[in-house]
Amino acid sequence: MITETASRKAQAYYEQAEAMYVSLYGPNFHHGYWPLPDDGTTYEQALDNLTDQIIDRVGAGQGDRVLDLGCGIGGPAIRLARTTGAHVVGVSNVATQIEQATARARTENMAGQVEFEQADALELPFPDESFDAAIAIESLIHMDRAPALSEIARVLRPGGVLAAADFCLNAFVTPERRQVLDRYRALDSLSSFHRLDDFPPMLRDAGLEPVELLDASGHVERSVKMWWERTEADLENLTNHYGKQELSDFIGLFDDVITHGGPEYLIFTARKPRTPRPAPDHA
Ligand code: SAH
Numbered sequence: 001m002i003t004e005t006a007s008r009k010a011q012a013y014y015e016q017a018e019a020m021y022v023s024l025y026g027p028n029f030h031h032g033y034w035p036l037p038d039d040g041t042t043y044e045q046a047l048d049n050l051t052d053q054i055i056d057r058v059g060a061g062q063g064d065r066v067l068d069l070g071c072g073i074g075g076p077a078i079r080l081a082r083t084t085g086a087h088v089v090g091v092s093n094v095a096t097q098i099e100q101a102t103a104r105a106r107t108e109n110m111a112g113q114v115e116f117e118q119a120d121a122l123e124l125p126f127p128d129e130s131f132d133a134a135i136a137i138e139s140l141i142h143m144d145r146a147p148a149l150s151e152i153a154r155v156l157r158p159g160g161v162l163a164a165a166d167f168c169l170n171a172f173v174t175p176e177r178r179q180v181l182d183r184y185r186a187l188d189s190l191s192s193f194h195r196l197d198d199f200p201p202m203l204r205d206a207g208l209e210p211v212e213l214l215d216a217s218g219h220v221e222r223s224v225k226m227w228w229e230r231t232e233a234d235l236e237n238l239t240n241h242y243g244k245q246e247l248s249d250f251i252g253l254f255d256d257v258i259t260h261g262g263p264e265y266l267i268f269t270a271r272k273p274r275t276p277r278p279a280p281d282h283a
Pocket of ligand 1: 027091
């Protein structure tokens with residue numbers, strides 16, 4: 001099955017890349033968000049800002065049950081639970097991430113409010129309509145969007161909101177950028193890139209009504225320079241872990257993204273309608 005293969009590829013990628021991710025991002029495996037391109041926001045703050053952009057949009061509160069699809073090692077799920085009072089269930093397809101996320105929740109005294117489970121996002125082990133809200137921060141990038149969004153719609157209750165950070169294409173794709181995108185896709189085990197305009201119909205087909213689609217590229221673009229700096233600072237350790245070739249592939253990709261541009265960065269929210277959409281009339 002295609003989806004199963006994609007999930008296993010992403011799984012293998014994260015198992016292998018975990019040390020690098022912890023070195024680049026700490027407990028938040030995602031881009032940073034800077035309110036203004038050159039403000040004084042530190043990288044750590046920017047990483048939390050991105051999570052907060054999602055938390056603000058999902059609008060969860062005490063008593064809500066929130067799904068974190070593709071939870072990494074738990075930074076965002078724990079932050080969401082702490083700041084909103086909601087109960088969060090994080091899923092990832094990588095066992096070591098679940099172990100680390102669970103340990104982190106315990107250390108941060110949040111174990112009563114956050115739980116983590118190993119599962120494939122395309123076959124969630126939860127009943128229909130069992131969540132009030134869902135977040136997906138840079139996890140849909142690895143999945144076939146259509147089945148992943150349908151699965152989210154299935155487990156959301158009517159009226160439930162999904163807030164997500166994803167990649168998309170919005171600006172013109174030059175031949176140079178096309179090469180960078182292909183490389184990015186191969187190196188980071190990404191799924192296909194979709195144009196921003198394709199998201200509304202894709203969401204509707206999955207049973208979700210688009211609420212907001214924001215091209216946030218300008219807010220996150222400093223992240224790549226941060227990866228560069230962090231990688232340089234931890235070069236010996238990372239070279240020992242990955243080998244010279246693998247690491248220079250990643251550094252080459254960072255350079256290419258800075259020079260030619262990578263995918264655009266999309267923050268979107270969508271809502272499961274309270275009453276199901278009537279079946280399309282194909283007559
Ligand atoms: N949202 C987290 C992690 C982002 S990294 C954060 O912001 O920190 C992407 C995450 O998606 C990883 O945890 C990866 O294991 C997970 N993932 C990718 N494909 C998946 C799949 N098919 N099922 C479950 N999790 C998946």
